Amino acid sequence: ITFADELLGIEIVPYDKQGSVGAVVINNKHSELAKQVALHSYIIGVNGTVVSDWKHDNIIQLLKYNKEKNNRPLTITFHKPVVSNRLSSAHHSRKPKIVQTRKTIDFNYKHNNNNDSNDNNNNDNNNNDNNNNNNNNDNAMADRHENDHNNVPLLAPDKLFNGLIDEDTPNDWDKCKTQSNLRAMVKDKINTIHRHYAQLYHHCLDMKSFQGLLQDCITEKIQQLSIVCKENLVIMAKLYFCESLVNTLNIDLFHSNYRLQTQTKQLF
Known part of the structure; x- marks a missing residue:
């Protein structure tokens, strides 16, 4: 699976009984690129076919089709991360900061155990960066697991x-x-x-x-x-x-x- 121009160990897993694609699991969760994928796991293409990550049926159909045809490797394209060079207040040095491209606040959203475990993977950062990453991860995970915005x-x-x-x-x-x-x-x-x-x-x-x-x-x-x-x-x-x-x-x-x-x- 390719993210931008780099090859990663990523697998897409369902989060509900209907088989809807709801999460991206990264083997090396502590790498910076893995954190970028977690924040920007917005699928835009499967093997050259344009899709949207909230159109779960289309993605599942493509994945099943490629599995039946034994088409390997399976290429899944994600949004490229948006990076802005802002001065970090914690380090007083110019540090690339990942800009969240999928930020939606949901007051009714509650974490489950999987989300809590995913959020705990980012505890190695400094306090300021940790707070920012947790907020971004909360919004991104809530955004990915929100179903009603597709049906309403x-x-x-x-x-x-x-x-x-x-x-x-x-x-x-x-x-x-x-x-x-x-x-x-x-x-x-x-x-x-x-x-x-x-x-x-x-x-x-x-x-x-x-x-x-x-x-x-x-x-x-x-x-x-x-x-x-x-x-x-x-x-x-x-x-x-x-x-x-x-x-x-x-x-x-x-x-x-x-x-x-x-x-x-x-x-x-």
């Missing part, structure tokens, strides 16, 4: 934001007699916004991924076309040269036949 249809903006915070319709707010009820209602409304934002965010990533793959494909085809054009020019030059030789031979043959006929007439 997109709402129009007026329907989505209608009644979230509206002073003219204070019925929901009047029901919140305690601070805890108010917090619960606010979290519920924020979760609604985040869930639909996650949908739009994933659709945007899919579009950008497809645009990138399409651009790479077009660039590759243009390069191949330029090579074919050069080969065609060489072949055309050889063809013109052969045609000129054939014309020259025809002219020489015509003159030779004319001389032969003239000599034959002179003899008789």
